[in-house]
Amino acid sequence: MPILDVKRDKMIHAIRALALAALVAFAPVSQQPEPRPSAASDARTRDVYVSVLDSKDAPITGLAAADFSVKEDGAAREVLRAGPATAPLQLILLVDDSEAMTPALQPMREGLTKFVDKMQGHGEIGIVTVAERATSLVPSTTDANALKRGITRIFARSGAGAYMLDGIDEVSKGFQKRKAERPVIVALSMEGIEFSNLQYDNVLKTLAASGAALHVLSIGSPNRSMTDEWRNLNMVIAEGTKDSGGRRDQVLAISGIPEALLRVANELNNQYVVTYGRPERLVPPEKIQVTVSRPGVTVRARTKVSGK
Numbered sequence: 519m520p521i522l523d524v525k526r527d528k529m530i531h532a533i534r535a536l537a538l539a540a541l542v543a544f545a546p547v548s549q550q551p552e553p554r555p556s557a558a559s560d561a562r563t564r565d566v567y568v569s570v571l572d573s574k575d576a577p578i579t580g581l582a583a584a585d586f587s588v589k590e591d592g593a594a595r596e597v598l599r600a601g602p603a604t605a606p607l608q609l610i611l612l613v614d615d616s617e618a619m620t621p622a623l624q625p626m627r628e629g630l631t632k633f634v635d636k637m638q639g640h641g642e643i644g645i646v647t648v649a650e651r652a653t654s655l656v657p658s659t660t661d662a663n664a665l666k667r668g669i670t671r672i673f674a675r676s677g678a679g680a681y682m683l684d685g686i687d688e689v690s691k692g693f694q695k696r697k698a699e700r701p702v703i704v705a706l707s708m709e710g711i712e713f714s715n716l717q718y719d720n721v722l723k724t725l726a727a728s729g730a731a732l733h734v735l736s737i738g739s740p741n742r743s744m745t746d747e748w749r750n751l752n753m754v755i756a757e758g759t760k761d762s763g764g765r766r767d768q769v770l771a772i773s774g775i776p777e778a779l780l781r782v783a784n785e786l787n788n789q790y791v792v793t794y795g796r797p798e799r800l801v802p803p804e805k806i807q808v809t810v811s812r813p814g815v816t817v818r819a820r821t822k823v824s825g826k
Contacts, residue, residue, distance in 0.1 A: 562798060567603055567700070567731065567763065568790045568808050569818040575781060577788035578815060585810050588794040590803035590823070595794040603791040607641030608658065608698040611706070612685045613672060614737075616649040618710025620674040622737060622772040626706065627669050629776035633704075634665045636783035641700070645669070649678040652685040682707050683714030683751050686758070687721045690728040701730035703764075704782055706775070707755070709738035712745075718753035725758050729824040733764040735778050740768065763820040785818075792819075 566588070570578045583600040611630065619626060630645075637643060644658035645668050656668035686703060693701040703725075725732060734755045741748055759766040765785065769778045792808065808819035 563598065563793055563795055565791050565793050566806065566808060566819050568600075568792050569763070569765075569785050569788070569816075570790065570810055570812075571785065571816040571818070573814055575816075577785060578812070579788060581790060581810065581812075583792075585812065586790075586792050587809045587811070588792065589807045590796060591805055592807075595796055598793045598795055600790050600792045603700075603789040605700045605791070607637070607643075607700050607702050607786065608693065608696070609637070609641060609643045609702040609704060609786075610658070610689045610693075611643060611645045611704050612682070612689060613645060613647050613655075613706050614649065614680045614682060614708045614710070615647040615672055615675055616678045616680040616708060616710050617674055617676055618680070618708035618738075619649075622708065622775060623672070623674055625772050625775040627672060629779040630669045630672075630706075631666055632776050633779040633783050634662050634669070636780060636787065638662050640787055645672075646685055646689060647672065648681050648685040649675040651681055652688050679711035679713040680708065681714045682712060683716045683718075683721055683747075683754060686732065686754060687716055687724050690721075690724045690730055693728040693730050694724070698729070701728060702786065703730050703732045704779075705732065705734045706779075707734060707736050707751075709736060709741040712747040712751050714747055714751065716750060718750040718757070721750070721754050722757055722761070725754070725762060726822060726824065731762045731764045731820070732758040733782050734759055734766050735769050735775070735782070736767070737769045737772060737775060739770060761820065761822040763818050765818060 568586070570581060572578055581600065583597045586597050586600050588595045588597055613626070634643060642658045642660050643665055644654065645656040645665065647653050647655050655671065656665055659665065682705065686705065689703055736755065755766060758764070765782065767778050769775055803823050806820055806823055808817060810817055
C-alpha cells in the first residue's frame with residue numbers, strides 16, 4: 519500500500535512552491551558585510567570557490583595563486599589571485615523529515631545542531647523540510663538560537679514520503695530571485711520514498727542558474743528502486759553535486775550523521791576563492807576545470823560555468 523496519496527492537487531502544489539521560493543528569496547538578510555565577487559563588476563575576471571582536501575578528507579590551507587590552475591573549455595586561464603573565501607554564505611539546510619527519518623531523528627537533530635554551531639559567523643542559514651511538500655521551517659538567519667529552536671521542531675512525519683527534488687528546485691529558484699552571491703544547499707536525504715514528479719534535467723538547469731553548490735548526504739543503504747522518481751533524484755544528486763562543486767556522501771549508519779555534517783561544515787569554512795582572467799568572447803564557456811599542483815589531493819569546484 520502506498521504511504522502517501524500521490525494524486526496531489528497540482529494547483530495547490532504550485533501555490534505552495536511559489537510561497538517557499540518567496541520565503542527563500544526574501545528571507546531576512548544578515549547584517550554582515552557581503553563582498554561581491556570580482557565577476558560582478560568585471561566581465562573579464564571570474565571567481566570560483568574551491569575545496570582542497572587531503573587523503574583524510576581534511577581541508578588543506580595555505581595555498582596561493584601559483585598552486586592553482588584553471589581551464590575553460592580546455593583553454594588555460596591566468597590565475598590572478600587565490601585566498602581563503604571570506605564572503606558570507608547563504609545556506610539552506612534541506613531536511614528529509616519523511617517517515618523514513620524516524621530512526622534517525624536524534625542523530626539528525628544532534629548533527630544539525632553541531633553544524634549550526636560550526637557555521638556561526640560564516641553567513642546565514644535557513645531550514646527547509648521536504649516531507650509531503652517543501653516547507654520553510656526557519657527563514658534564513660544568522661541567529662543560531664532561532665535555528666536550534668527550529669531543529670527541535672523537526673519530527674518524522676508518519677505516513678509521509680519525501681519531495682526532495684521539489685525542495686532542491688524551489689530553493690534554487692529562491693536563490694536565483696534573491697541573487698545570492700554564495701548560495702549553498704546542504705541536503706540530508708533518507709533512502710526512503712521519493713514522490714517528486716520533476717524531471718532531472720529541468721532541476722539541474724534551475725540549480726545551475728542559481729549558482730548554488732549542492733552538497734548531499736544520502737542516509738542509509740542505497741535505494742535500488744527503479745521508479746522514475748528515484749531515477750530523477752539520483753541523477754540530480756550525481757550530476758548536481760559534481761557540476762556545482764559540492765560533495766556527495768553515503769552515510770550508511772545513522773550514528774554517522776553528526777560526523778558527516780561536521781565534515782561538510784569544515785569544508786565550507788575552509789574554501790578558497792580563486793580569481794582568474796578570461797578573454798571577451800561572444801559564446802560563453804560551458805566547462806571549467808580547477809586543479810592544484812599538489813599530488814594526492816581532492817579538489818572540488820564547479821565544473822560547469824554558473825548560469826548566474
